[in-house]
Amino acid sequence: MRYVTNSEEETEALGVRLAKRLKSGAVVAFAGGLGAGKTAFTRGLARGLGVTDRVTSPTFTIVNEYQGGRLPLFHFDMYRLSSSDELFDIGWEDYLARGGVCAVEWSENVSDALEANTVWVEIVQGESDCQRVIVIEGVEL
């Protein structure tokens, strides 16, 4: 499905909607360049899961973990990884097995390791600075 948002808040709201559909073990893989809105969308996922902690970018830590919601949220930023071989080092398989939701920024860098049941979220710039076109595949909202 294709959505158009005109603010960060609208993108977050789409994340809230998606969160309601996610089951234990879900993987949400983002594609879209710097500043596309992946972290904003993930903030919505957190809110939709009932996480109350503030979601910040995990760029320097690779993964941030949020408990207290309907499911745990593992927020990955794969920007610094150059191939899926490096997933082993960050314990990706262990996170998958923990039955939470894995939200993956820069999934392009590890896409060959993601399974067929992944939810794909592609975010691209729209016609103005604050517009984004968001294509969601793998789940119905």
Ligand SMILES: Nc1ncnc2c1ncn2[C@@H]1O[C@H](COP(=O)(O)OP(=O)(O)OP(=O)(O)O)[C@@H](O)[C@H]1O
């Ligand atoms: N419709 C929109 N949806 C989301 N963000 C928007 C929108 N319009 C403008 N923005 C702005 O774009 C930026 C998105 O930042 P965000 O950190 O979410 O991007 P990102 O994809 O996670 O980037 P990075 O690859 O650097 O992690 C914010 O500054 C936000 O205010």
Ligand SMILES: [Mg+2]
């Ligand atoms: Mg980000």
